[in-house]
Structure formats: structure tokens, C-alpha cells
Amino acid sequence: MVKHLENLNNCRCRIEQSGGFLLHGKRMPDLRSGARQSQLRSRKGNDIQDNLNALIPTARRGGRGNGSGNPMVRLPRPEPAKPAVQRPKTKPTTRGRGRKAMNQNKNTEPLGAAVGGQMGTGLELAAREEVAICNELVAIKSAEKPGALEEEGNTDPLPERIQFGNSPIYKLDRKLGKGAFGQVYVGRRVSGGAGFTGPNALEVALKFEHVSSKGCTYGPPSEWQVYSALNGCYGLPLVHYKGRQGVYYVLAMDKLGPSLWDVWNAGNQMLSEEMVSCIAVEAIFILQQLHLKGFVHGDVKPENFLLGQPGTPDEKKLYLVDLGLASRWKDVSSGCHVDYNQKPDVFRGTVRYASVHAHLGRTGSRRDDLESLAYTLIFLLRGRLPWQGFAGDNKSFLVCKKKMATSPELLCFLCPSPFRELLEIVFSIRFDEEPNYLKLISLFENNIGLNALSRPVRTDTALQIGQKRGRLLLDLGDSEQPTRKKFRLGSPASQWISVYNSRAPMKQRYHYNVTDARLHQHLEKGKQEGLQITCVSSASNLWAVILDAGTIVPQVYELSPVFLHKEWIMEQWDKNFYISSLAGACNGSALVVIKKWKEGFFVTSMATAGNRWGIVMSRNANFSKQVVELDFLYPSEGIHRRWESGYRITSAAATSDQAAFILSIPKTKRRLQDEAQETLRTTSFPTTHVKVNIV
Numbered sequence: 001m002v003k004h005l006e007n008l009n010n011c012r013c014r015i016e017q018s019g020g021f022l023l024h025g026k027r028m029p030d031l032r033s034g035a036r037q038s039q040l041r042s043r044k045g046n047d048i049q050d051n052l053n054a055l056i057p058t059a060r061r062g063g064r065g066n067g068s069g070n071p072m073v074r075l076p077r078p079e080p081a082k083p084a085v086q087r088p089k090t091k092p093t094t095r096g097r098g099r100k101a102m103n104q105n106k107n108t109e110p111l112g113a114a115v116g117g118q119m120g121t122g123l124e125l126a127a128r129e130e131v132a133i134c135n136e137l138v139a140i141k142s143a144e145k146p147g148a149l150e151e152e153g154n155t156d157p158l159p160e161r162i163q164f165g166n167s168p169i170y171k172l173d174r175k176l177g178k179g180a181f182g183q184v185y186v187g188r189r190v191s192g193g194a195g196f197t198g199p200n201a202l203e204v205a206l207k208f209e210h211v212s213s214k215g216c217t218y219g220p221p222s223e224w225q226v227y228s229a230l231n232g233c234y235g236l237p238l239v240h241y242k243g244r245q246g247v248y249y250v251l252a253m254d255k256l257g258p259s260l261w262d263v264w265n266a267g268n269q270m271l272s273e274e275m276v277s278c279i280a281v282e283a284i285f286i287l288q289q290l291h292l293k294g295f296v297h298g299d300v301k302p303e304n305f306l307l308g309q310p311g312t313p314d315e316k317k318l319y320l321v322d323l324g325l326a327s328r329w330k331d332v333s334s335g336c337h338v339d340y341n342q343k344p345d346v347f348r349g350t351v352r353y354a355s356v357h358a359h360l361g362r363t364g365s366r367r368d369d370l371e372s373l374a375y376t377l378i379f380l381l382r383g384r385l386p387w388q389g390f391a392g393d394n395k396s397f398l399v400c401k402k403k404m405a406t407s408p409e410l411l412c413f414l415c416p417s418p419f420r421e422l423l424e425i426v427f428s429i430r431f432d433e434e435p436n437y438l439k440l441i442s443l444f445e446n447n448i449g450l451n452a453l454s455r456p457v458r459t460d461t462a463l464q465i466g467q468k469r470g471r472l473l474l475d476l477g478d479s480e481q482p483t484r485k486k487f488r489l490g491s492p493a494s495q496w497i498s499v500y501n502s503r504a505p506m507k508q509r510y511h512y513n514v515t516d517a518r519l520h521q522h523l524e525k526g527k528q529e530g531l532q533i534t535c536v537s538s539a540s541n542l543w544a545v546i547l548d549a550g551t552i553v554p555q556v557y558e559l560s561p562v563f564l565h566k567e568w569i570m571e572q573w574d575k576n577f578y579i580s581s582l583a584g585a586c587n588g589s590a591l592v593v594i595k596k597w598k599e600g601f602f603v604t605s606m607a608t609a610g611n612r613w614g615i616v617m618s619r620n621a622n623f624s625k626q627v628v629e630l631d632f633l634y635p636s637e638g639i640h641r642r643w644e645s646g647y648r649i650t651s652a653a654a655t656s657d658q659a660a661f662i663l664s665i666p667k668t669k670r671r672l673q674d675e676a677q678e679t680l681r682t683t684s685f686p687t688t689h690v691k692v693n694i695v
């Protein structure tokens with residue numbers, strides 16, 4: 001298969017029968033041990049229905065026409081028409097929201113634009129096999145309604161006086177801010193009280209969430225629980241009271257000052273290098289403290305960093321608010337890192353600042369907060385991020401793609417080197433790796449001229465540039481910094497991905513760089529010798545085919561000038577022939593996916609033609625579970641983790657900018673775990689390697 005992936009050098013990853021991983025022939029102890037531990041814990045079922053929703057665009061669901069201008073294929077079918085795709089309703093995530101809506105008053109993009117996908121609608125084909133096509137295999141956002149819209153629908157007046165049990169009575173005062181889910185007001189104590197912070201303070205911030213808001217479907221907002229677990233955590237406002245008042249859930253916490261977005265906006269939409277460096281140091285430290293408590297924030301952005309109250313000693317101190325998307329990276333009972341998963345149709349966070357992993361629906365971990373922080377800092381410093389300005393249904397996809405294609409050098413062009421270094425380190429943190437916070441903090445110490453260990457680092461404590469600074473005595477762990485691959489290198493390059501499975505010895509043959517004219521000849525010769533096609537692929541309109549003697553069922557094939565020759569396929573289905581492989585040349589046209597998730601359909605084959613995806617789904621495919629690993633690059637970490645959980649690659653395909661791997665667990669007693677599998681990435685067809693592997 002031709003895969004256009006990142007420009008990695010020929011790199012070979014193998015899973016041995018013993019379950020150990022080899023990378024360039026060396027063991028990868030860190031990853032192995034982490035992954036092994038995760039294997040011991042119970043795994044949440046990975047439902048292909050969830051995971052493969054990424055193949056179908058949300059925006060075009062329900063049989064609507066294809067507004068993207070892509071051909072919409074509709075084939076005749078034996079049963080009455082049904083909507084092309086019945087997308088399962090996204091279940092509420094931690095806070096009952098699969099993503100966050102943006103406050104349109106803020107600088108973030110409106111939620112409606114966060115939906116990925118631009119593909120055509122599907123079609124229904126024969127009962128036992130389905131073929132799908134879409135222009136891009138994208139991470140689709142959940143179909144939840146934007147919270148902001150919900151909130152607008154709530155006309156219930158806010159209570160004028162608030163009291164929680166025996167708490168002081170607060171009178172509602174001016175509005176402090178508004179998010180997609182909450183409205184925050186000043187609560188002024190009716191009597192008594194003193195000071196600016198603490199339960200006795202004269203004023204508190206009251207966050208109201210309507211009981212009918214998405215985040216409150218199952219009771220109080222999940223943020224409440226997180227605040228309970230984290231109350232007193234460094235850098236977070238203290239929560240004093242919480243309770244329900246009529247139709248509102250209300251949280252009373254320390255009143256804070258303006259957000260970094262407010263400060264950035266007031267400061268001509270730019271902040272000085274010194275100030276951003278102070279913010280960096282303090283923000284990394286705050287995230288470290290939050291992470292130490294076992295949580296990740298999940299929505300790091302300028303709007304969620306607030307300064308202390310103006311006119312108080314804390315007015316330049318940094319705080320982190322909004323724990324509505326916080327989740328645990330560490331399991332409470334076992335103390336282990338939560339399991340890795342990827343659900344490409346689930347997105348949590350804010351499009352502009354979300355990590356690429358979050359865009360791709362990967363389980364949130366510490367690295368994601370730091371990636372969002374890096375984008376936040378660069379935004380504050382430079383005033384803009386390269387992925388601003390995208391709009392439309394597939395905005396999130398385009399933003400994600402742009403993030404992937406933007407190297408640290410490019411993103412930090414004109415930024416001081418610590419910002420680039422921060423990005424480089426953050427991009428290479430593995431899912432369950434503990435970030436080296438001290439190292440990250442130290443990157444910025446020269447710009448602030450203070451010992452970053454003295455807390456808090458106020459946002460105004462920077463020295464002037466050029467002023468002499470003392471060295472910070474930290475163990476920077478330089479010697480321990482592994483030489484890591486830089487995963488984001490800008491534009492991808494063409495590569496082949498080969499997947500090998502161990503099998504009982506059998507005769508196998510391959511042909512590559514085959515022109516249309518020669519294809520028939522090779523295939524017929526193979527047929528005469530008892531060899532049948534098991535895999536086909538195409539690069540630059542030349543074909544690669546694998547033939548083997550292990551396929552004993554009768555087989556037919558057709559080379560057609562269109563990617564899906566529907567009449568011919570229908571004809572074969574009538575004869576009980578089903579698609580076992582497919583491929584598209586660069587000039588190929590589209591297939592359309594119809595999924596019957598609830599009817600035991602599994603992906604059995606995938607191919608791309610140009611930037612379009614063809615997916616064959618079959619019933620009775622003998623798989624019990626299936627997951628997809630979707631990335632803009634080769635998803636090395638994800639594949640290793642899936643291997644450890646007993647999955648093996650059963651289909652793979654890529655366009656010039658996305659790669660998808662379907663991994664499955666079979667129903668049969670034959671244990672795939674005992675079967676070795678290996679992937680090989682090469683920039684040219686791996687002739688030598690294939691020869692070695694084919695018996």
C-alpha cells in the first residue's frame with residue numbers, strides 16, 4: 001500500500017510472539033512497561049461504532065444532499081431506503097458535553113464551526129456487505145448542541161439572593177463573565193464579612209449553570225466534583241459553597257480579576273515576551289500541581305487563566321478556572337494511568353487551542369494540557385495562530401491538519417527560542433509519560449530573571465530584556481533527555497506501509513509498479529498456479545498486488561476506470577461474491593459508506609483514491625471487536641498500545657495527509673495475541689523485506 005506519511009526514515013516496528021516490541025532492533029522499555037500495566041487493568045470496550053463514526057460526516061448525515069460538490073452515489077438496493085447513516089447519539093462526556101461551545105463574545109471560534117467532515121452522504125448496498133466513500137477520514141465532533149445556544153434558550157431569571165444552607169446571604173451583583181455553560185456574577189455579602197478572598201470575603205464569584213444545560217443532565221455539573229477533589233490546589237480559586245437554587249446550580253468561589261484574554265485584548269492584542277514568559281512559568285507550575293492531583297484540565301486557553309482581583313496583592317497572580325472538561329489521567333483505585341483509547345468522533349476542548357491528540361479523539365493526558373498551553377502562550381505573544389480563520393463544517397479537521405503540518409520552527413518563527421523548545425518537547429511526550437515540568441519551566445527562566453521556584457511568579461515580575469539574570473539551580477535533566485523523533489515535520493512524504501502477519505508457510509507472490517496493461521497478465525498467471533489476490537494497492541496509478549495460495553475460495557476481479565464500478569459489484573453480490581480487497585489510483589473517484597453499526601458489520605477492507613476513502617464493511621466478518629487508529633502520521637504509539645491489548649491490524653489505508661488503521665480482535669478461538677505482526681515504513685516498495693518475509 002502506498003502511504004503518504006511523515007518523512008520518517010525507514011523505521012521498523014515489530015511485535016514478537018512474546019509480546020515485546022522492537023524498534024530498530026532495540027527494546028522500548030518505557031513504552032512496554034507502561035502499556036503492559038495498562039493491559040492489566042480492565043479495558044473499556046472499544047466500540048467500532050463509536051470509533052468509526054469518524055468515517056462519516058456529521059454535517060451531512062440524514063440523507064441530505066452533498067453540499068460539498070462531491071459526487072453523491074446512490075445505488076439501487078433491495079430494501080426500502082433508510083437514512084444513509086444513523087449516527088448514535090453521543091453520550092455525555094464527563095460534563096455531559098462532547099465538546100465545548102465558545103462564548104461568541106470571546107475570541108474563540110463559534111462552536112458550530114467545530115464540526116469536521118465534508119463528505120458526501122452514503123448509500124445502502126447489499127445486505128451483507130457495504131461500501132463507503134468519503135472525501136476525508138476526519139475526526140468528527142460530537143453532535144451535541146452548542147451549550148451557548150442552550151443557554152440562550154434559558155430565560156429563567158437568576159435568583160437575586162443566594163444562600164447555601166447556613167452560608168451568608170449573597171446579593172447578585174454585576175456580571176463577571178459568561179461561558180458556553182455558565183454565567184458568572186459577583187455575589188455581594190448582604191451582611192458581615194471581610195477581605196477579598198476566603199469564605200468570609202465581602203464578594204464572591206457565583207457561577208450559575210441551568211439545570212437543563214447539557215452538563216447537568218445527570219445532576220450537578222461534573223465540575224463540582226472536580227473542584228471538591230481539587231479544592232485548595234495551587235493556582236485554582238477556592239470554592240466556598242455550592243448548591244441548587246431553583247433552576248440553577250450555583251458555585252460560590254473566590255472572585256478573581258480579568259482573564260489573560262482580557263489582558264491581551266486590552267494590551268493591543270499582544271503581550272510582551274517577559275510577561276508571557278512569566279505566564280509560562282507560572283502556568284506550567286499550576287498545571288503540574290493539577291496533574292499531581294491526578295487530573296488534567298482539558299481546556300487550557302487564555303480565557304481560562306485569570307489574574308487575581310485588581311487592587312489586591314494578588315492582582316498579578318495567575319489562576320486557572322473552568323474545570324468543566326477536567327478528567328482523571330490517573331485511576332483513583334489503582335493509581336495507574338488511565339487506558340489509552342481513540343474515539344475519533346469525540347472532541348473535547350476548544351478548537352483553537354486543543355492538542356492534536358484531542359482533535360483525534362484520544363484519551364486526554366498530561367501532554368495535552370501542555371500542548372494547549374504552548375498554543376496559548378504563542379497566541380498571547382504573537383497575537384495569532386496559523387490555524388485561525390478556518391470556517392465551515394470541517395473547520396476542526398482543517399485546524400487539526402494545519403496544526404499537524406506546522407512545525408515548531410514555523411509556528412515559532414519570530415518567537416524566542418524557549419517557545420520553540422517548549423513545543424518540541426511537548427510534541428514528543430508520550431500518552432502516559434510524566435512531563436519534565438522543571439525542564440519546561442527552566443526554558444523561560446532567562447526571560448524572567450527570577451528564581452522560578454519562588455511562588456507565585458507574578459505576571460509582572462519580568463526583568464527588562466538585556467538585564468543580567470542569575471542562573472536557576474535546577475536539575476534540567478538534559479542528560480536524560482532521550483533523543484526523540486520529532487513527529488511534526490511539516491509536509492508529509494510518500495511512504496509505503498506494509499503489514500506482516502505470521503502464518504503457516506504458504507506460497508506468496510507480489511508484483512509492484514504494474515501498469516494497467518500488465519495487471520491482467522500477472523493475475524492470470526498467478527491464478528493458473530493456484531495463487532489468488534489477497535491485497536491490492538496503488539501508487540501513482542501503478543499497482544501493487546499480493547497473491548497467495550492460502551485463499552481457497554473462488555475469486556473474480558475487475559480493473560475499472562472508476563473507483564467503484566457499481567453495476568459490476570452488484571452483479572457479483574448477486575452471485576454471492578463479496579469484496580475482499582480494493583484500491584484506488586490517484587485519479588480514482590469516490591465510494592460511499594453506509595454503516596449498519598448495530599447489525600454486526602465490521603470493516604474488512606479500506607482503500608483510498610486521491611483524498612477519498614473507500615471502506616468495505618462485512619457482516620459475519622468473524623471479529624469480536626474493532627478499533628480505528630487515525631492520524632495524520634503513522635500512529636505508532638496507538639498501534640503498539642492496541643497490539644498489547646490483543647488487537648492486530650486488519651486493514652490500513654492512507655491519503656496524502658491521513659492514515660487509518662483498523663485493528664481487530666477475532667471471534668474465533670485462534671488467539672491473535674499469539675500471532676506476530678509487524679509494520680514497516682519505507683519510502684520505496686520494500687522488495688528486500690518482502691522477499692525475506694515471504695516463504
Ligand SMILES: Nc1ncnc2c1ncn2[C@@H]1O[C@H](COP(=O)(O)OP(=O)(O)OP(=O)(O)O)[C@@H](O)[C@H]1O
Nearest residue numbers: 176177178179180181182184205254255256303322
Ligand atoms: N472566579 C472567578 N472570578 C471572576 N471571574 C470569573 C471567575 N470564574 C469565571 N469567571 C469569568 O466567567 C467566565 C466564564 O467562566 P467559565 O469559563 O468557568 O464558564 P464556562 O461556561 O465553563 O466557560 P467555557 O465556555 O470556557 O466552558 C470566565 O471566562 C471568566 O471571565
